[in-house]
Amino acid sequence: MFSLKCSDAGFDCKKMITGNSKEEIMTWVMDHGKRDHNLTDNDFSPELVNKIQSLITESKE
Ligand SMILES: [Zn+2]
Numbered sequence: 001m002f003s004l005k006c007s008d009a010g011f012d013c014k015k016m017i018t019g020n021s022k023e024e025i026m027t028w029v030m031d032h033g034k035r036d037h038n039l040t041d042n043d044f045s046p047e048l049v050n051k052i053q054s055l056i057t058e059s060k061e
Helices: 022-036 046-055
Strands: 002-005 016-019
16 A cells, blocks of 8 residues: 655645555546646656655555
8 A cells, every 4th residue: 555645745735645556646646636736737747756756655554
């Protein structure tokens, strides 16, 4: 199980995103970012994607 706190990515947001893989997390992050933070595909630069991927934590549940 992987998880990411939206606040760790720099947003004032309590959303916690969980998934079975980092790819799944990224899909949800982009979905959530576009829906709730008015982001666009252009905002998800390689730098931001790399940053978010580095923030994803793995738990053994
Ligand atoms: Zn958020």
